[in-house]
Amino acid sequence: MHTRIFVLVIAASALLFTGCKKSSSSKIVNSKHVRIGFIGLTCEAPIYTAYEKGFFKDEGLEPELVKCSWAQYKDNLALGSYDITHHLVMYFLKPIEQGLDVRFLGGVHTGCLRVQTAVNSPIHTIQDLKGKRVGVPGMGTPPFVFANRVFGTHGVDAGKDITWKVYPAGELGLALRKGEVDAVANAEPIGSLLIAEGTARTVEGMDEATDEPYAREYCCEIIANGKWIDANPDSAARATRAILRGAVWVQQNPKAAAALAIEKKYLASTVELNTVALSRLKYIPSVKVAEETLYTAAREMREAKMLSPTTDTDALAKRAFQHLEGVTDEWRWPG
Template sequence: MNKLISIIMTLVLGVVTLVTVPAYAEEKVVRIGFPGATTSRPQSGLGWGYVQAKHLFDEEFKKDGWTIDYNYIAAAGPGVNEGLANNSLDFGFHGDLPVLAARSNGLKIKALGAVRGGTSHLLVPTNSHIKTIKDLKGKRVGVSVGTWTHALLLKVLQDNGMTIKDLKVINTSGTAFETSLATGDIEAGFGSLSLIRRGVAREIWSTVGKHVRYQNTNTFVVREEFLRKHPDIVKRLVKVFVKGFYQASLNKNETLKFNTRTGTALADLIEENAGQSIKYLTSPKLDGQVTKQYKDSLALFKENGLIRRNFDPEAELYDRSYLDAALKELKLENHWPDYDSNGNPIKK
């Protein structure tokens, strides 16, 4: 009897190992994940939209058999983190909260460059009595928890001497957010211009024309393990990324046009990005603007209990070597200035 049992157990263990340890065949695939497009998702990353519309990555890697697998993650930044954690993604880009939360909880990633630009609007139903941010006190506010708009809400509340505890937070995003706003289950929340255009909501505040610290500053991240295994691929990828961002920086209207592919109307894109130079919006540099914003965010998140471990992003997160090498190789070292925390170019 014991023999039979041991045979059975060995078989089970064998099956379990086969199921749980997937065969790591050396596939030539680069898997990039980014926040997926849903109707109320604020657009972000103009340079990125250009790179993708032009299929620049695919062209670069086609010749030696690598394919690029684009994953639109509906769960946004937090979903990208999960993909990176469970090895279903190699690269990703997401805003300050998801990146910092991931690194703070020990996800092994490195930030290679910045993907700037992203606006959002604080919306209330058209017939709502809420007029200012202070009126939000005690209201049910829809928050896409863990995304950059969650962070944005914290910043805006802080400016008004409030904290998230003054609100009733309801975790929701995408179409569910829109529906709940219409039914009155949610009384406010960050969303896109399209909701205003369709008469669903009106805005009481928006990032448009505000200080850069309110805008979405994504970072382009890579899994450390992938970086170790394929430094050459990372190098080439970053080079294409920089080249694409350079091309995108040359003509604002052209770049905006390419970005309509995300489903946002051109007029909206023009309005949302008015008053901001395309050079700033396409700068991939991890400069003073990024580091200051991330440093402030880190403190704010710690204060609000969104992250539990403080860390130094310079030491643990940023890896500028690939970006610097690419800039040098493409002779673009002087194309983008470094921006300070106010988004102004630092004159050398």
């Protein structure tokens, strides 16, 4: 039932914004002012880095950061409250299926989601979660979507076999300790924090960083408002390159990137824990693999009943990705 509710809510949301479909008559503006959305997560380090290190300005852009919430993130992008960000592939595929005009532009990193249970829990495998209570930071949030995908491809009906319970992200660990839930689905840095404090361990097969096929896919990719891309193709390419450059810097300097995020108050954690969380993620930008990820994710989301059974997932993946001039796997920042 909960999976069906998720699908219906996302579908209704997407239908509100189908007026944003690509138009061949879009006027090319290429505004230098670009608004970058963020939530305040560990994995958004490339955005913080690109902003603080001047990578957007190096591309000739005038960047503005726009703080958003998970609950409104899709709608904010669709409505043009911000122009570009990087976020979870699976979070946006359903709205794109329903007509939302947002497009992926490049891959940023792998591995920020997982499902965890208490360290002394009898739960070890995906099948062990049948009939259990799983805490999530919200219905339709990335951790919820990831868990649904894994359940759906392993014979667990996420609507019938799982009882979903919603808690603020920072209270998932408390709910687990109090026994209010049997497992939690979360994103970094929550997962690393729960392990570091001895509260949780990861359920086998439900770690996006280490378990196949998720470890070979991009968790988060750069995504932008389609109407904005059409009017600002050069600016979109420049912003994409700035974020990809930020990803490279984070991969090469995880501790410095972790410290930057804490010192600039993008998220509440410690440098030590944020460094551990960042080190779990692989920031190796790619365009080719980013596009390939959409095909795999879409197929498994359909199998998990998160996409319509009649959806041509290859056509969906093709529509969801846009290649920009000057953004390729061969591109490197000069010097």
